[in-house]
Amino acid sequence: MEYSRLRKITALAGVASLALVASGCGGGGNGEPAGADNPIALTVTTFGQFGYDDLYAAYEDQNPGVTIEATNIDGSANARTDAFTKLAAGSGLSDVVAVEEGWLGSIMEVSDQFVDLNEHGAADIKDNWVDWKFEQGTDPEGRVIGYGTDIGPQALCFNRTLFEEAGLPTDREEVAELFGGDEATWETYFDLGRQYNEETGKAWYDQSSFVWNSMVNQMEEGYYTADGELNVEGNEAMRAQFDLLAGGTLDGLSANQTQFDWGNGQAFVDGSFAVHVCPAWMLGTIKEQLESAGGGAESGWDVADVFPGGASNWGGAFLSVPESSEHPAEAAKLAAWLTAPEQQVKQSAAANNFPSTLEAQAEIVEAAVPNELFNNAPYGAVFESRAEGVVAQFKGPYDSVIQENVFAPAVKLLDTGEGTADEAWEEALTLLNDQVVNN
Template identity: 40%
Template sequence: MLRSLLTCASVLALTAAAGCASSSTPSDTPSSTANGPVELTIATFGKFGYEDLLKQYEQAHPNVKITARVTGQGGPFHQEFLTKLAAGSGLADVQALEEGHLSDFLDKADKFNDLAEIGPKDADASRWLPWKFEAGKSKGGKLIGYGTDVGPLAMCYRKDMFAAAGLPSEPDKVKDLFATWDSYFAAGDTFVQKGGGKAWFDSASQIFNSMVNQLDTGYINKSDDSLAIESNPKIKQAWDKVTGAVTRNQSAKLTAFSNEWNSGFKQGAFATKICPSWMIGVIKEQAGPDNAGKWAVTDAFPEGGGNWGGSYLTVPKQSKHPKEAAELAAWLTAPEQQLAAFKAAGPFPSQVKAIEAPELLATTDAYFGGAKTGEIFANQAKKVTKAQYKGPKDGQIQENVTSPALAAVEQGKSPADGWQQAVDGAKKLVR
């Protein structure tokens, strides 16, 4: 879903400065199948950076032939994934799965191989950031996916607009403004008063989604997959804070990834942006060269940290070569290969050794004033402490219920009526 929104120019942006080292040579250990060639398929969407890596794997494993299926759009990819999963045929040996769609598949764990059982023994929890590894498990503890990339959250902002409003503008000086959601919205009030009619943030749903994703319990209770939108008071508290900011004119009232939202970057329609690692490329592409040096990024995010984006590699039970498929998926997600994929296409690594690698930490971005983007996002990734449980319909509640309700508030509906719209819509999805 997210990956398909990024053009090649977007994802390459994060690697604009110090180049990453090339990936290590694949292991020379032969595949476990000795009788004839093993034909594997891998299905991905958008830009995973696997083109050269798959060739390297074939060279090191002469008895393995790999066919790659690449789909441009994440939405259609996952719809087809669900259809073929239910039908019991048609899936690749290795299927990518984006974290925004994860909740639609975790309750179907019986249709996936447990990678903890069939995968290489060294592809264990110690490789990954703990929260990334845990998010790939079903409620029953089955590991259905090896983590690929992540989207650690920082805050991007317009230095010139901050300075014009009398706010601190240097990255090391703005961190207090972004320490908590209360301090963030308080700074927004100051900006609105002195910002010359510009908005503080782009979209209410972008802010609200980030706040809800930080909670211990999101829209779905882990114990019984029941709806938590009313029983968890912190969701309503987040709603009140965001919609309160909307009524105080902090929102630019833009729909993310719309043409108007894209134009908003060029026009300076808002001063701050929720900024996962991949958003760096989006800002550069949409704001354009005329705004180079005006945007900055800092390693601060309200209430600590968060994640938006990232994927997994799964091995459906439909695979005729599950062990070989698991070996391929484990290799592609190993630290050396994650660094190579980062260099090739920009997805930020989820492996501990990869995000601690000197070549990644040395990455800078001239568009953002020479910011150490590799170090910033590595630090932010480590701040995430727990993976929130994503039960059935979780993603649909966010995309089809709360986001439209927040847009309605931005267009004049009262926050109370918007909340009721969100609650009613969630109840229709989760019965």
């Protein structure tokens, strides 16, 4: 079987105007179920670390007549651009499309361009998922336009070797207590970072953007209010968190790494930083980075059941079926199968993410398979614990754009030491107007 793996889409095209979205043609092929006498090809587009390769092969074996043609884009931002470019063109979307939580709000604005999965049995399986995940994939009219894949409860990754060198505890339970356990705060996080920096002269975290994203995701309302209004300018609570981050970064706690690069993973093995915010899927990213740099379990990374500020979710995805699919029933069947508990367990093992279905979560916790790369950490138990208390934050249409094109460059001014907290905040407001308000 030939799969078009890892097709790189690197053009940094602007977000396609939603006003240009053309009506999709809800074709259904010949209307007959796929089979040996009625072969069909289903196209699937994912991004990043999905862990679906073996599942595609298994589905083909179980469903004679179905061939899956899979494309994996190199990251969420490029996948967003790809999806909206094709929506604007009115064609080109795959039969099944992965949608990231950060740009789900934009998809909701054109939800009529996606198949209502209620027409294909969504109501019969809704109890598979944690309730907030299923609700996220449901539009205001009650149409289910996405089946949840993973969720991103956040824990804290730390490097035992670097902690030991700084005189800090290395046992993951003691590390959790060091940060404050259930009462962990960002103030403690940055204070410990200053202590570590004074002792070692090294940075505490890799770069500011991921820390900032984590802080915003914890707020009751993030870049948008719950009723969909922009929520940045004049937001005193958000500005206070920004100043807290700026204080730590300007004190030398950031290693000024390039996100999703880290010097081709080298920063994870050379002691460039000691802690890393870790939504469940990030462990898969770190694994890839360590392997790229020749690192492994000996590199010293571990994960603790703690997170500054409490429960937080970053990321997670959905599988949607565009109305333009020629095989909507077969595509919906595939999306449901890929996100069923049995498959989510296998996806978790392949991609190091954490399932959004209750049965899959329970199975992973019960299996208690240690993560060898992270000092045999009980992966399932850690992230089940971190998922407790998570409340899904409303994500507006430009949520991911604000994170990636507004605040990421603004906090880079802090990482490089080229701007004060006031200057970085003003840069964010300027970019917000350019990228969102006046777009």
